[in-house]
Amino acid sequence: MNNFLDTILTPFTYAVSWVLWAFHELFTRIGMDEGSGVTWTLSIIFLVLLIRTLLIPVFVKQIKSQRAMQALQPDLRKLQAKYKGKTDQMSRQAMVQEQQALFKKHKTNPLSSCLPLLIQMPFFFALFRVLNNASHASENHQAVGALSVENIRSFDSAQILGAPLSETFLGTINSGNTNWAVVIVAVIMILAMIASQFFTQRQLMTKNMSKEALEGPFMQQQKMMLYILPLVFGIGGINFPIGVLIYWTATNLWTLCQQFWVIRNNPTPGSQAERELNARRAEKGLPPVGVKKEDAAAAAEEAAQQAAKGQREQPKRNNRRKKK
Known part of the structure; x- marks a missing residue:
């Protein structure tokens, strides 16, 4: 099983380690300290920026699939x-066959919202292998992927706020010689990772779901993701090297900001975010989303003409019969 995973992850390991090496070389050549934790941390963050930039088309496809899922809720x-x-x-x-026919018709499926996460996982596991094996490789004078022995030694000795980037929360607790800097930095990073994951999912549920989606089974799936994903990464985070925690927190923050921009500027039809966008457009004298300016002007002119005519004339009351 391990050999099978090694075979699958080897190309990703070399790709991730090469990109990490390239950014480290870039920062070193512009004058940053080769063995500094800041240099390696920036290399990890720029690795995130590169991967997430390449994944933007996948993110766009995810948004379209999510909207299709919401549209078929009725x-x-x-x-x-x-x-x-x-x-x-x-x-x-x-019932299953009819559901599959619906998904095919709308060109979506329930797993579409997980697509960017699934694509990222091989890169995440490859980075985990690189950073998790740094200490062992340094002791045995081994290279890891595209990182040379000197690179591995540099990374293994690099620290951020006194915490080695290759150390883990669980590792330092079980070592018998606890490094409290590792404990503090790891706890902060784990909490940041959980919070960013939680607020990303919550933002989607509260702002960018139509009324039909909020009342349908799709909402139950979103609620599960709201609590389960942060819990899974929170529990797993105690065994992540500090470098991996930096990677995952950075990618969560990217997702949160990217999603905020999309929800604010291109919300799902019928969602709270769309109503807020239309309110902002109205303040600027712009028509609602999806309404052409010419159509909005014609509707406004028609409304003005109706107002100018005044209220409809009330029917005249019949004269009361004169009392005899």
């Missing part, structure tokens, strides 16, 4: 109502 609810109470095997199979 059809999914009708489908669930159709098969409600039917527990036999044939009914379940029929």
Whole structure:
């Protein structure tokens, strides 16, 4: 099993380690200290920026798929109502087939929202291998991927706020000689990683989901991701090297900011974010999203003409019959 994983991850390991080496060389040549933790930290952050920039087309596809998932929520609810109470095997199979037909029609699937995360995982595991093996490789005078023995030694000795970048929270606790700088930096980074993951998902749920999506089964999936993903990374974070925690926190912050920009400027139709965008556009004298300026002007002119005519004339009341 390990040999199989090694075979799969080897190309990613060389790619990640080469990019890390290239950025480290760049910062060293512009005058930064070769063995400084700041130099290596910046190399890791710029590795994140490069990967996430390359993933922008995937992010755009993810946004389109999420909107398609929200658009088909009414059809999914009708489908669930159709098969409600039917527990036999044939009914379940029929429901699954109809769901798959809906997903195919709208060109989406429930896993589309996880696509950027899934694509990132091989790079994440490759970086984890590089940084996690740094201490062992340094002791045994071994290279790791595209990083030479000298690079590995430089990284293994690099520190940020007194915490070695190759050290882990669990490792220093179990060592019998706890480095409290590692504990403090790791806890701060883990909390930042969890918080950024949580607020990214919460921002999506509260701002960029239509009414149909908020009331449908898609919302349950989003709620699970809201709590499960931060919990998974929080628990796993105690065994991540400080360098990996920096990588994952940086990528979470990128996601949070990228999503904020998209939600603010190109929100899902029918969402709270769209209503807020239309309110901002109205303040500037612009028409709502999706309405052409000419159409908005014609509608405004028609409304003005109706207002000028005044209220509709009230029907005249019949004269009361004169009392005899």
